[in-house]
Amino acid sequence: MHTAVILLTATVIGLVIGGLTFLSDFSAPGAVLAGRGAGGLSVPVLRLQIPHQRPREGCLP
Structure with a gap:
């Protein structure tokens, strides 16, 4: 998810x-x-x- 947000934002900036x-x-x-x-x-x-958010303990992926 983190990578997708970064690449989508970079694409919008480039456009x-x-x-x-x-x-x-x-x-x-x-x-x-x-x-x-x-x-x-x-x-x-x-x-x-x-920032890259790590899942909290006890949360489902």
Whole structure:
């Protein structure tokens, strides 16, 4: 679940940055590079910012 949240958030960040880059430059290749770069670089940061919760004792998985 933790990994899914991080990857989904990174995807949204990449799409937003790519969309804003495309609207400012009207360059599809530049927007793709900016979006992929932002999404890829946000994964390590998000792993540090979003804590991984361990299940409590007595809880079912």
